Amino acid sequence: MHIKFWTLSFLLLRATVNMADSTVLVETEHFDRLGGWVVDQQFMDEMGSPFLLAHGLGIPVEDAETTIDFPETGEYRVWVRTRDWVGPWKTESTAPAKKASGTPGKFQIIINHSPLRPIFGVKDADWNWQDGGVIFIDKKRITIALHDLTGFEGRCDAILFSTDKDRIPPNQDPEMSGFRRKLLGYPENPPDAGVYDMVVVGGGIAGTCAALSAARNGLKTAFIQDRPVLGGNNSSEIRVWLQGKIHGVKYPRLGDVVQELEQEKSAHYGPDNTADLYEDEKKITLVKAEKNISFFPGYRANEVETENGAIKAVIAQNINTGARLRFPGRWFSDCTGDGCIGFLAGADYDLTLDGHMGRCNLWNVKETEKPVSFPHCPWALDLSSKPFPGRGGEGGITKLGGWYWESGFYHDPFEKGEYIRDWNFRAMYGAWDCLKNIDKIYANHKLNWCAYISGKTGIPALIRGCDLVKKKIY
Secondary structure: OOOOOOOOOOOOOOEOOOOOOOEEEEEHHHOOEOOOOEEEOOOHHHHOOOEEEEEOOOOOOOOEEEEEEOOOOEEEEEEEEEOOOOHHHOOOOOOHHHOOOOOOOOEEEEEOOEEOOOOEOOOOOOOEEEEEEEEEEOOOEEEEEEEEOOOEEEEEEEEEEEOOOOOOOOOOOOHHHHHHHHHHOOOOOOOEOOOEEEEEEOOEHHHHHHHHHHHHOOOOEEEEEOOOOOEHHHOOOOOOOOOOOOOOOOOOOOOHHHHHHOOOOOOOOHHHOOHHHHOHHHHHHHHHOOOOEEEEEOEEEEEEEEEOOEEEEEEEEEOOOOOEEEEEEEEEEEOOOOOHHHHHOOOOOOOOOOOOOOEEOOEEEEEOOOOOOOOOOOOOOOOOOOOOOOHHHOOHHHOOOOOOOEEOOOOOOOOOHHHHHHHHHHHHHHHHHHHHHHOOOOOOEEEEEEOOOOEEOOOOOOHHHHHHHHHHHO
């Protein structure tokens, strides 16, 4: 068995910049215990890093915690990289439904069980370093916790401590990425992860089939996936059942590998759309069984090396540690779903900005044995005067949060990826606020689940739902 599962861990998340001052950088995705926070890597190529997200559906999540070592005691200024995630809709002078008020993503930083004075996640629409004030570190080993205050999608990228109280950390790449690599002790040139016949980037159904097929045909294959599970849309993280036409008359063998990945049950809606139905472990087990595959879960490929117009290697970054690996190969299969590797390699491309297919974050609600309240969300989409799937009795709760809830049709899907996903959050919270507090229905129901990893569409499906969303809500 030649499967390799690459993970890197570091006990000390710090580095000393020079003898005159000490600077300690803590990347939140490195935390020892994530608690109820989740690692969100979807937008790291645009904002600079994965970050932790307090995805609590309106209920504050359990603290994320870690322990770090300082080079010396003394006074340090604290900087926290975060943002007010509804900020983009506070300044738009467009339709009233787009305007937002309030700051739902509030959280605290707790040092050795004492919270810093500022509340974080309340300033600036863009990612920024918020000043956390000056504190005294009286021991070299300390504990840090992220304490969520709302359950409404607070986010934290990194925490910086510096004895140079005038130091303002860089906030834009390439300066920021170099600054981070230096502090974390990573080399400018990443080490090779091996030499491969085939390098497959992207672990959706296409990528999984490509990796399995390559390996079974005798190719030494590196399989890179930026999540801990396989399947993409057809995974427990996004929850779209597997479908498509296979074994056609002209191509009877087309779809053999897809059939191996097929789940026992499909076509799930509403609260019955549970994680276990997607059989994540089945896909990983199939990959593990192939002696020619080296599997790299939790790595995001975001750099490409070319020579004379041909790809020579891709470089991938671990979404938890930040460490990078280089993957030289003979052939490369871009299964990212967005053509990211081809784009980075300089391939020709077309991008339709007006009316292209969007992104969806499926969600559902669940009935409980007693009434459940839900707070008013002035920062969410105001849908009180809007029709939407699931309102007015049409389809009931099975229509809530299905693929009809899709957006992003007129935005750059990369530069505004986080904006599109957050719009979907605002739509969900606005709809549930409307149903609970305006329509006064579903008294015993609560928000049950929502995908924070966006599902992406590649075909013009669900036209009725898309038109409804485009013309009446968005």
